[in-house]
Amino acid sequence: MIRYALVLLLSLLFRPVAAQPNCLIYQAGSPERAACELYLQALELPQGSIQSQVYFDRVIALCPTFAAAYHEKSVPFLKRGDFLTWKKLIDEAVRLQPDRYLADRGWCRFKFLRDYRGALADITRLQQLTRNQPGQSGDGNYDLRILAALCQRELGDLRAALTTFDACIADNKPLDRVGLYDYLHRGVTKLRLHDYAGALADFKLQRTVNGKLAETDYYTALILRQQHQPDASARMQIARQLWQQGYRLNDPYMSMPDEISLPDIDRFLQQQ
Amino acid sequence: MRFYYKLMLAAGLLLGVQQARAQFTGTWAKADIPLPYNRRYQVGDILFDPAQDRADFALRPSGRIYQYYNFNTTYSGGRPELRRQLLAALRTPPAGTSGSGYLTVRFVVNFRGETDRFRVQELDSGYQPQAFAPPLVAWVLRACRDLHSWQPGRIDAETQDSYFYCTFIVREGSIQDVLL
Known part of the structure; x- marks a missing residue:
């Protein structure tokens, strides 16, 4: 009972998280105002239900330039694997309001489709529109410049990726805004470049941001084994423990960059 | 559950061959089916198609x-x-x-x-x-x-x-x- 009460309380608390426009900025009686008010009603309906889809269609019929409706209508298609419909809708939102929706399209291209080239193009265009301050990823975990660095890395340009990581971290560090996993991803990039000392230094920094993360210990153990250090197995055992306790990269929709699995850890331990 | 399939299929047939085909073959959600026929429909629902799906594939009775x-x-x-x-x-x-x-x-x-x-x-x-x-x-x-x-x-x-x-x-x- 207490659990249900907590869930209810939390869902009420987090309700304002859904992006809600201020409809009062539109002139009373205008199609924009009517569309906006209907849009707010549509947000109340379950995401992906036919009712909410019909509402968003009505919003679009009232005001075909109301970008938020295209975006919100697109979300369940993305989450349910219909990338054709998602892309048509999100493209329209971006066309109407690029400074608002390029971040979302870039993030989703990166996360759901590993379309690194497309994601990088979206973030680069957004950087031009926002004086190099593109904002955060949809889940709030990444500065989009870190995402750009990950795109460069996955496209094979590790040196350019490192430069982008460095610039973003240098920018955010004085503001105490280094991301939750920035050092981990930069460390893995250095690992791929065989810069083991640099990678270990980044994993050490990662522990100052987030002391319990299986991935940090997993990649540290890989380097320790490479260097024939005796404590590689012990480090991997720590990674295993953390993974089992749930201290790991995890996302409800897709695997995250540099995410590891329990079999990855076990294969390492069997090889020792 | 089966009742809803039949209802949606019937609605599709009433509304035209193209929509009926989409409903029957279980392609992606169609937002233009009138709500009274379609209230439980969700984006991405896959409807049973006897031509390609197992009839004995068990699902929870709630549907x-x-x-x-x-x-x-x-x-x-x-x-x-x-x-x-x-x-x-x-x-x-x-x-x-x-x-x-x-x-x-x-x-x-x-x-x-x-x-x-x-x-x-x-x-x-x-x-x-x-x-x-x-x-x-x-x-x-x-x-x-x-x-x-x-x-x-x-x-x-x-x-x-x-x-x-x-x-x-x-x-x-x-x-x-x-x-x-």
């Missing part, structure tokens, strides 16, 4: 099929392990396949951890519809059907039915990666 992300329907070892297994099974493509883009296989994982109602969406690298060579699609579908270590999501300790999908990145007829 509610959730999404994998509602309660973490997953595979033994997690998604990285599922990716590893699929890539291992899809190393050597059938002869003569070509084309690049995204091949999405969507299906239902039932409360017993069995799968059925497989559907595919085929896109080119610019997100436009395209058709890959049928042997390539059949090969990928076979690899998905051969997965048997599903862990259905639970609500209050009771396993439930849910949709799941894997998107394959195809490069020149070969599987380059699996998005999970």
